[in-house]
Amino acid sequence: MPERTVVIASRAGLHARPAKIFVEAAARQGTPVRIRVGDGKPVPAHSILAVLALGAVHGTEVTLDADGPDADAALDSLAALLSRDLDAEENVHE
Amino acid sequence: MSESAAGATLRGLGVSPGLAAGPVCRMEDPSHLRGRPWTAASPAEEADTAVRALLAASLGLAALAEKAAEPEARAILEAQSLIAADPLLQEAVRENVRDGMHALDAVTAACDHHRDALLAAGGHFAERAADLADIANRAVAAALDVPMSAIPDPGHPYVLVAEDLSPADTVTLDPATVLAVITERGGPTSHTAILARARGVPAVVACRGARELRDGTPVTVDGALGEVRTGVGDAEAAEVRRREAARRSRLRASTGPGRTADGHPVKLLLNIGSAADLDAEVSAEGVGLFRTEVLFLDRRTAPDMDEQVAAYEAVFRALPGDRVVVRTLDAGTDKPLPFLGLPEETNPALGVRGLRVARARPDVLDAQLDAVAAAARATGVRPWVMAPMVTTVAEAADFARRARARGIAHVGAMVEVPAAALQASRLLAELDFLSVGTNDLSQYTCAADRQHGELADLLDPWQPALLRLVAECGAAGRRAGKPVGVCGEAAADPLLAPVLAGLGVTSLSMSGPSVPAVREALAARTLAECEEAARAALEADGPAEARARAGADRPERDPDA
Structure with a gap:
């Protein structure tokens, strides 16, 4: 199964606004994506509760996985999202 | 409560100074949602009812987010709306119904379960745990088709009366319509007190008898004295509003x-x-x-x-x-x-x-x-x-x-x-x-x-x-x-x-x-008057006496009077 490992770049971690942006992006993918921290249990990336409960802070390494024909594209776009500081971008936009 | 021909005076802790006059509008305590009678239908229907209730809560929160004044408040409510619509929450609800629960219990138990998971994650993540209790209340209210306890919106300015305010309540508190806040519980460092001061809304907390105030009752509030009066006439209310307007214009000009x-x-x-x-x-x-x-x-x-x-x-x-x-x-x-x-x-x-x-x-x-x-x-x-x-x-x-x-x-x-x-x-x-x-x-x-x-x-x-x-x-x-x-x-x-x-x-x-x-x-006040107030406060046996001795329970000076 294709995977991507990425470090959380957002200052607040995968919490608040960044978590919301990520979960909504995951829900828009054509294929179910899962996320885990280290060897932890993979959880659905489109669930805000599951993502918050990961407790991933700034600098935490997370791994995304998915299956199916769209898997690589979905993983690439979500990994790119996590490697940006979503808090900082929000400040620029508002 | 001291009754007189002119009405009654309730006393509490004045935590945010200012005067207000207006009709009471009460916010119901969410505890009124617990233990309501519920006739369970078939498991399939119970599960659908529970999921629909969660989605109704999610929509309600999204609508509140639209109305929120500050970006921080909007972000909190948007996140909460997303949580209420979470697929895992729906899964947990269906599982609870399969285990024999009816819709209301299934919703409450599912929210409790996920609240514990967030508490376990700790730090900022745990702060979101309180959202789940609020979501459970909102979903149960939706299933029962009763109004959710929320900051009321009667379409005119009013004096808000509540048991206490939760953080989620306070994000939607609009100083343009809420003339003053009175709570039965709470203290000088409570969330209500801090937020009321920050938004410049007069507030009286720990006000015994507040829960007896009825919707529509005209009251005056003094957020410095901690005094709430009922049975006030139109002339008196107008005078209170005039003094408050004068006080606010003085504050705006203050530099x-x-x-x-x-x-x-x-x-x-x-x-x-x-x-x-x-x-x-x-x-x-x-x-x-x-x-x-x-x-x-x-x-x-x-x-x-x-x-x-x-x-x-x-x-x-x-x-x-x-x-x-x-x-x-x-x-x-x-x-x-x-x-x-x-x-x-x-x-x-x-x-x-x-x-x-x-x-x-x-x-x-x-x-x-x-x-x-x-x-x-x-x-x-x-x-x-x-x-x-x-x-x-x-x-x-x-x-x-x-x-x-x-x-x-x-x-x-x-x-x-x-x-x-x-x-x-x-x-x-x-x-x-x-x-x-x-x-x-x-x-x-x-x-x-x-x-x-x-x-x-x-x-x-x-x-x-x-x-x-x-x-x-x-x-x-x-x-x-x-x-x-x-x-x-x-x-x-x-x-x-x-x-x-x-x-x-x-x-x-x-x-x-x-x-x-x-x-x-x-x-x-002059420095000598400040020193006298300090000496008097130090000699008190308790906070109320200290306030009284320091003269903080006297009406503030009104240069326009």
Whole structure:
């Protein structure tokens, strides 16, 4: 199964606004994506509760996985999202 | 409740000054949702009902988010709306129904389960746990088709009456329609009190008998006296509104340095977490508390030198010529930061926190002092620097040595521990200034957890024992000719400001919106009157008596009367 490992770049971690942006992006993918921290249990990336409960802070390494024909594209776009500081971008936009 | 021909007077704690007159509108306590009769249908229907209820809660929260005034409030409500629609929550609800629960119990149990998961994640994640209790209430209300307890929206301005307000309630509190807030419970440091002061809404908390007030009853509220009157006529209501309008226009026009009526200076300073908190609208004389924790939160590694220097420079550059008091990192086992690597403690409030972290990690303190010194050199600003949780003279001396070695000229300590207040004179032999942090000093003086809602009376800054410790610091400052400030909720209380000035406090540091009312309160009294009020408050046996003796329970002077 294709995977991507990425470090959380957002200052607040995968919490608040960044978590919301990520979960909504995951829900828009054509294929179910899962996320885990280290060897932890993979959880659905489109669930805000599951993502918050990961407790991933700034600098935490997370791994995304998915299956199916769209898997690589979905993983690439979500990994790119996590490697940006979503808090900082929000400040620029508002 | 004292009945008379003119109506009744209810008394509580005045926590946010100002006057209001208007009809009561009640907010129902969510506990009315529990134990309602429910006739269960087939499991399939129960599951669908439960899921629909969650989605209704989600939509309701999204609608509230649209209406929220501040971006922070909107973000909180949007996230909460997303949580209510979470697929895992729906899965848990269906599973609970399969296990034999009816729709309402299934919703409540599912929310409880996920709340526990967030609490286990800790830190900021745990803060979202309270959202789930609120979601459960909203979904149950939707299933029952009864209105959710929420800030009412009757379509006209009103006086809000509630048991107490939750953080989620307060984000939607609109000062344009809520004339005043009255709560049956709560204390001077409760969420309601802090938020009402920040938004300039008059508030009376711990008001016994408030729950007997009926919708539509015309009342007047005095948020300074803590007085609520029913049975007031139109003429009296109009007079109250006129006085409030006059008070507000005075506050809007208020600028300039803090002074008593006879010109004794009491500096008015701001509490900030970063340069973003500096409000150009507020006229103040500098920053009395720059909390540097913001930079360190949620970090697995310490912020590097460049990042720290840049954050301090941003604040220094925004305030050239003004006083800036930087507080070194106030973290520890009470506010854990992963990179500090501190072990868990059974009693973090009494554990390794504040300056005590330097016992294990002196490198973190030294690096921060290096960064402050570098930012000072780069900007030409001469910051004052203080350490949190200083307890002994030896700690103060060690901190002063580290700071002065880096060229920092003004070195001080927060007084949050009674031991430090009692040794104030000795501390000032080592230091240049003190700043009394009344929130923690209350907690440690009266041995009452700051977060404990049931013990709010012990955390009242008018507790005479707390005032005695402030007096100790003020007297030490006068003897040494060195500044003694107050930061914390007490500094934002316009009624307490003259008392603190009378105790020898030379600066008050608070959030921006609190500044005008504190400035006005100081300007209304001479230093001699402040000292008299302070003496009277110190002789009291309790907070209510201290307020009464200090004259804080008298109506404020009305120059227009």
